[in-house]
Amino acid sequence: MTERIPCKSEGCSAVILPATFHKTGGYCMPCQQRKERQERQEYIVKHRRExxxxxxxxxxxxxxxxxxxxxxxxxxxxxxxxxxxxxxxxxxxxxxxxxxxxxxx
Known part of the structure; x- marks a missing residue:
């Protein structure tokens, strides 16, 4: 059985496969997607024009x-x-x- 690695996000208790760890830099997919959404929202707020x-x-x-x-x-x-x-x-x-x-x- 493949050993799972804990997610790097503070407060996250998920454990991930080594392939996911390498793909996301150590984050589980829900944390990775949350991080991407937050970055996208910050980009939108910064570049929005009226x-x-x-x-x-x-x-x-x-x-x-x-x-x-x-x-x-x-x-x-x-x-x-x-x-x-x-x-x-x-x-x-x-x-x-x-x-x-x-x-x-």
Missing amino acids: INLYEGISDPVELLKLMHSSRPHDPLIEYTPYELSKEQLYITLSEECGQTGGLCR
Whole structure:
């Protein structure tokens, strides 16, 4: 039977095979994966940038189009929300239509 080696992580009671020890530098796979997740999260926090898609746009229709458009998920990008909700923009748009005698854009 192969002798198992204790995991290097403090507080971890797992024992691992010598092949795993050499592959991970002495950590069991759960500890190794936790370490990798933590490193990835630190990288994301350090390199994340904020993007304001609504900057310079004042037309409610264009703003609503942007709000309803789908964007691919990227953990390195954080989108700034618009100061008004979709509902508030729709109300604004409805009020504009009422002021023009029911003729909307």
